[in-house]
Amino acid sequence: MLRNVPIRQKLMLIAMLTTGGALLLAGAALIYFDRVRFMREMAGDLETLADIVAQNSTAALSFQNPDDATETLEGLKPRRSIVAAAVYDSGGRLFAHYDPAGKESFPLRPGEDGAEFVDEALDEALVVFRPVELQGQRIGTVYLRSNLDALTGRFKAQAAMVGSVFLASGLVALLLSSRLQRVVSRPILALAETARTVSERKDYSIRAEKRGSDELSRLVDAFNEMLVQIQERDSELQRAKEELEQRVRERTRELQQELAERQRAERELERRNEELHQSNKELDDFAYIASHDLKEPLRGIHNFSSFLIEDYSDKLDEEGRSKLETLMRLTHRMETLIDSLLHFSRLGRVDLAIDQVDLNGIVAEVLDSLAITLGETGTEVKIPKPLPTVRADRARVGEIFYNLVVNALKYNDKPEKWIEIGAFQDGDGRPPVFYIRDNGIGIPEKHHDSVFRIFKRLHGRDKFGGGTGAGLTIVKKIVERHHGRIWLESSAGEGTTFYFTLQEGDVRA
Numbered sequence: 001m002l003r004n005v006p007i008r009q010k011l012m013l014i015a016m017l018t019t020g021g022a023l024l025l026a027g028a029a030l031i032y033f034d035r036v037r038f039m040r041e042m043a044g045d046l047e048t049l050a051d052i053v054a055q056n057s058t059a060a061l062s063f064q065n066p067d068d069a070t071e072t073l074e075g076l077k078p079r080r081s082i083v084a085a086a087v088y089d090s091g092g093r094l095f096a097h098y099d100p101a102g103k104e105s106f107p108l109r110p111g112e113d114g115a116e117f118v119d120e121a122l123d124e125a126l127v128v129f130r131p132v133e134l135q136g137q138r139i140g141t142v143y144l145r146s147n148l149d150a151l152t153g154r155f156k157a158q159a160a161m162v163g164s165v166f167l168a169s170g171l172v173a174l175l176l177s178s179r180l181q182r183v184v185s186r187p188i189l190a191l192a193e194t195a196r197t198v199s200e201r202k203d204y205s206i207r208a209e210k211r212g213s214d215e216l217s218r219l220v221d222a223f224n225e226m227l228v229q230i231q232e233r234d235s236e237l238q239r240a241k242e243e244l245e246q247r248v249r250e251r252t253r254e255l256q257q258e259l260a261e262r263q264r265a266e267r268e269l270e271r272r273n274e275e276l277h278q279s280n281k282e283l284d285d286f287a288y289i290a291s292h293d294l295k296e297p298l299r300g301i302h303n304f305s306s307f308l309i310e311d312y313s314d315k316l317d318e319e320g321r322s323k324l325e326t327l328m329r330l331t332h333r334m335e336t337l338i339d340s341l342l343h344f345s346r347l348g349r350v351d352l353a354i355d356q357v358d359l360n361g362i363v364a365e366v367l368d369s370l371a372i373t374l375g376e377t378g379t380e381v382k383i384p385k386p387l388p389t390v391r392a393d394r395a396r397v398g399e400i401f402y403n404l405v406v407n408a409l410k411y412n413d414k415p416e417k418w419i420e421i422g423a424f425q426d427g428d429g430r431p432p433v434f435y436i437r438d439n440g441i442g443i444p445e446k447h448h449d450s451v452f453r454i455f456k457r458l459h460g461r462d463k464f465g466g467g468t469g470a471g472l473t474i475v476k477k478i479v480e481r482h483h484g485r486i487w488l489e490s491s492a493g494e495g496t497t498f499y500f501t502l503q504e505g506d507v508r509a
Contacts, residue, residue, distance in 0.1 A: 019173040027162030038154060042126055043115035046146050050130035054142045057087050057132050061140045069096035084145040095140065110141035124148050352393040352481060359387035363421055366401045373409055379417040387423050388432055392502050396478045403471040404436040404498050412440030437497040443490040452476045
């Protein structure tokens with residue numbers, strides 16, 4: 001845009017832009033920092049107001065009197081900036097509300113305590129949640145929503161002030177730059193005229209006139225010296241051009257060779273990938289066929305044992321019946337072990353179906369599938385706060401929670417059983433840590449590593465409901481497939497806590 005503008009105007013424009021840019025930056029910084037400070041003050045004032053409302057609402061919540069709570073909220077009418085207010089009870093249900101305009105929709109559940117600026121459908125507002133406490137116990141939550149009219153008005157006033165200063169400063173800069181630009185433009189214009197004359201006449205004996213000893217004078221000296229060296233430079237440039245062309249040709253040949261080698265490597269990689277895919281498929285087919293062939297005679301032994309008990313019950317003594325029943329249990333256990341081994345072998349080869357997974361839904365499904373067992377054992381399940389949403393394989397993560405909850409149910413001999421499921425953030429930027437905690441029999445420290453070995457059981461075969469001992473091994477394999485880790489904290493008789501992380505993709509609350 002400025003290519004064809006005379007140098008005088010360019011110098012004036014540079015001065016104007018420099019001055020204007022500095023003023024705009026300073027004004028923007030002033031407005032920004034004042035806005036941040038004012039927003040903090042607004043948030044602090046609204047939190048203080050919310051605390052006052054919370055103190056005045058303790059009696060209404062304690063005696064379950066929503067009319068008193070509504071009357072307390074209506075005391076906010078003098079504060080025209082308050083567009084909505086509400087009180088929630090200890091269960092998070094809307095207890096009383098104040099809506100002067102009659103068009104606000106209130107949150108179904110209270111959010112986290114604190115102040116937050118929100119922008120919902122182009123409606124900016126400041127929202128505050130504060131606890132209502134009585135004798136150290138939380139009995140409810142106060143919700144306040146304030147518009148940002150004061151912040152907007154303040155911003156407009158400051159913008160107008162900065163604009164006025166900018167215009168006045170621009171006029172002053174224009175007057176000064178129109179006079180001072182001549183100091184720079186005159187020597188440059190004289191040098192440009194000399195260069196034009198040399199170009200037209202092809203006469204390199206012409207020299208530019210030197211004025212003074214500043215940087216422009218040194219530029220004149222350099223220009224005059226350049227005229228002397230032009231012919232030498234031309235010949236050097238020609239030689240350099242020929243050398244460069246030779247190098248380009250050589251480099252082109254090298255690149256073509258590298259490209260050919262890379263293509264060969266890619267074809268080799270594709271071939272090996274195909275072989276690996278075929279090998280995995282053959283391994284899956286073999287595992288399936290082997291498990292099927294192994295289970296077939298087991299079923300025959302189981303069925304014939306059952307037939308012997310049914311058909312020859314009058315001819316078998318107690319010891320014979322007991323041995324046949326033991327044989328049936330062993331064949332069933334062997335079939336279960338084969339299924340567990342087949343499932344474990346496939347975990348490392350099947351691709352994960354990574355997607356956004358709401359862990360609250362996963363845990364709900366697990367608990368629903370175990371509802372009968374939970375009811376029969378009288379086990380209480382505690383979830384202190386909602387679990388986050390993660391990127392993971394939904395089915396595999398469901399197996400993690402199912403196996404760990406089943407373990408917590410099985411290995412518990414307490415009269416009052418409970419299981420706690422939760423998550424916490426271990427530090428900035430780190431993935432969340434999930435845990436399943438119980439008050440069961442616990443695990444001695446010397447067995448903390450061995451419990452993850454396949455088919456490893458710390459108790460008798462039929463004690464605590466039996467099992468194959470593959471559950472924790474499968475859990476560890478799934479966690480490692482998600483690039484996470486699993487560990488436990490436990491002592492004998494004091495319950496167990498299993499911790500694990502999932503680092504596949506992002507995690508959001």
